[in-house]
Amino acid sequence: MTLLETLNRRLLNSATQYPKMPTYHKLERGLLTDDRNTVFPAHQPVIITEKVNGASARVVVDSSGDLFIGSRHELLYALGDRIPNPAENIVHTLRDIARDLPRPGDGLAVYFLEVYGSGIGSAWKQYTGRKGEYGARLFDAAMIPADALEGTAEQIAAWREQGGQKFATEKELAGITLVSDIPLTPRIATIPGAGVPATIAEMHPYLCVVAGETRVALDEDGFGNAEGIVLRTPDRSHIVKVRHKDYEHTAKARARARAKAA
Template identity: 40%
Template sequence: MPSFDIRTADLRAVNSLTKYPSIPTYHALDSRDGGLGEEVVPFTGAVTLTEKVDGTNSRIILTPDGEYLIGSREELLYARGDLIGNPALGIVDALRELAERLRAEAADADRVTVFYLEVYGGRVTAASKHYTASRQVGHRLFDVAELDRWADLLALPAQRIAAWRDGGGQRWLDEAVLVDRAARHGLATVPRLATVDATELPRDLHKTYAFLADLLPQTRVALDGPAGRSEGLVLRTADRSVIAKARFQDYERTRRRRTGSR
């Protein structure tokens, strides 16, 4: 296998290869008005429910040459040893120490490993007030991808890399391995709320909203002060082949538009 060198690698390709894919809403979202329809993402078997934390999607990319990159959802912000990093949303400051530790503990010369974390609190989003009263910043792991064929993938044209990613090409750790990996590295994950059979999931809009409210009357990841509102749920099959999100705001917006209330 060719050797990887972060100084000569096509970082635009690395960025595209390691972006987190978009997650559909559990009830289909109408792009015209932001309302939810009746159709739901179909699940079968066991479904793990985790809290969706309202922060910013971030990633730590461990490269085969023992280096690392830190990125937001859309762009790379910092490489190990940089004198100046992009300060966007405080992601680099929040994750640099963790990245150094993961580099020592989890780097693999045979693959690219990507840890996906939600950075929240501080001044990250308008919802930060629900997690902290003193501008503390936290992070929670929600997924890990391992890319074994990185050399072949990085040689592809940009459009094919994007199509591979959006078509489900990334290999994700399944639920049991993810939880074990997080424990091994002392990483807090997004809260596991329940595992239910897919037949137990509500399909009606009103019942789904009630289901959210019952599971998450408030966030479970408050950093200090009283716990505020949660953003919602993420639903996953154990192997992560099916994934969807259910956000309070989507159901509330739909209800307002259907009833004409504000």
């Protein structure tokens, strides 16, 4: 019997979910403020990656090669069709490539991927104009010791959201994609922490320059707009998301407020 077969699936599902990623500028009632959720160390490198807009997925692997495939919130498939669920075309897209992901020496390895393309999410037409076109990009990975699943569901959820999962560094992510041939989300640039725009007024135009168009289009028939970026340090001690829609919505709300006050 494999490690994955011995674990409680409800607890396994909770322990391997991706924790919430904060926005760079804080959101209050749906609008951004100039307060930031993180301030990057001035001299530390910050990696800018494209944030792909599809369905977040995960592949959980143990040392035997047994594996589960899940969406953001539920487990959809286990090796041998033990729990087949075709939701969001995640299983269809990941079933074959999941077997190439590295096995951990012990405990569990969790690989987080964005599955995108035809009919997946509201933004799928940005990437393709054709039916049946799907892609997947690795955006994170984590190691989870087996004893992390010994608590209650509430304890495990708190452990996860408080940073209990041991995430891969940028160097380790590069190694994973090298041996598995599964591409990472696009690396756009690396800048010093001091170069990250501090205010909304600075970040919005910067975002339009560095990530106006997607780098992961599946064909030439999509509209081609990027969702945004993720800013992360190489050791992943700081990580935040920056989305076009948040800045556009905030800019429109501020313009309406100014017009009303005039």
